[in-house]
Amino acid sequence: MYEFHTTQEGTRTHPGQTFDLDYSLMKTFTPTKAIALHVGLVGYEQRQITATTGQAVTPEESTQRYSVNALGAASNVTFPKRKVNFGLKFFEEFANRSTFQGFSFQASGSVSF
Amino acid sequence: MTCWADPERGVYPLGMSATNSGVTPESGFTYSNQLLFYSRDEVKGEHGATLPITGSNSVLMDMNSLIWVSRKEFFGGARYSAFATLPFAKNDLTSDIHGNISGGSGFADSYYVPFVLGWNRERLAIRILYGFLAPTGRFAAEAGNNVGSGYWTNAFSSGQTFYLTKGKTAAFLGL
Numbered sequence: 302m303y304e305f306h307t308t309q310e311g312t313r314t315h316p317g318q319t320f321d322l323d324y325s326l327m328k329t330f331t332p333t334k335a336i337a338l339h340v341g342l343v344g345y346e347q348r349q350i351t352a353t354t355g356q357a358v359t360p361e362e363s364t365q366r367y368s369v370n371a372l373g374a375a376s377n378v379t380f381p382k383r384k385v386n387f388g389l390k391f392f393e394e395f396a397n398r399s400t401f402q403g404f405s406f407q408a409s410g411s412v413s414f
Numbered sequence: 415m416t417c418w419a420d421p422e423r424g425v426y427p428l429g430m431s432a433t434n435s436g437v438t439p440e441s442g443f444t445y446s447n448q449l450l451f452y453s454r455d456e457v458k459g460e461h462g463a464t465l466p467i468t469g470s471n472s473v474l475m476d477m478n479s480l481i482w483v484s485r486k487e488f489f490g491g492a493r494y495s496a497f498a499t500l501p502f503a504k505n506d507l508t509s510d511i512h513g514n515i516s517g518g519s520g521f522a523d524s525y526y527v528p529f530v531l532g533w534n535r536e537r538l539a540i541r542i543l544y545g546f547l548a549p550t551g552r553f554a555a556e557a558g559n560n561v562g563s564g565y566w567t568n569a570f571s572s573g574q575t576f577y578l579t580k581g582k583t584a585a586f587l588g589l
Contacts (some may be wrong), residue, residue, distance in 0.1 A: 308565060
């Protein structure tokens with residue numbers, strides 16, 4: 302994903318453009334026709350591409366670019382006949398720059414009708 | 415659809431599309447709910463060094479998405495789809511020295527994707543998307559309880575799923 306931001310209301314700060322990448326390598330197991338289990342590795346990356354500018358942003362701050370890196374694991378369970386899916390993901394961040402660093406836990410579910 | 419209140423990152427909630435990003439759902443409607451929790455307790459400097467600042471930042475988001483996929487195919491088997499994501503979020507920034515610095519909860523910036531084209535093939539699935547984030551979350555320049563970003567974001571993206579085996583038992587995906 303590539304993000305183009307407008308100027309922030311009230312501060313006149315214009316956040317820099319951002320590039321995001323999510324990715325995974327998954328293996329599928331189908332013990333029966335009614336269920337599919339997907340497990341694998343996941344990760345995400347984020348890079349600030351252009352400068353953040355504005356009256357409240359110092360020249361030094363404007364030269365900085367945040368970057369985010371993370372790796373983790375994911376599992377999904379799909380019930381094809383019921384058109385239902387559940388998933389869990391965990392990411393651990395590393396080697397970030399000019400931002401916070403930590404982890405993310407994500408749970409999801411979907412149903413088609 | 416943003417790590418709202420986090421000034422040092424983009425607005426996309428990282429990781430939420432790490433799996434199945436290229437696959438267009440079946441024709442009709444799909445409801446999806448994602449619960450995303452981000453916790454951070456280190457502050458990294460420009461060159462990656464950990465700064466001597468102790469505290470924590472957390473963001474909890476509940477993303478409600480309604481997706482519609484057309485039945486008709488065109489452009490070599492592409493199906494058109496669109497979706498909207500209505501999120502609720504809670505964020506907190508706390509310093510060990512100064513205590514709670516900011517925090518807010520409520521309806522956050524919403525994500526609308528009016529244009530998605532998707533091709534599902536035997537060994538490959540691709541989607542191209544245009545969407546925008548509307549600043550529907552609460553934001554005021556001097557407030558400490560913001561939930562929104564206070565700005566619009568135009569977002570262009572593409573999802574790809576490559577099936578590494580004929581039986582689709584292994585896949586590499588990227589967004």
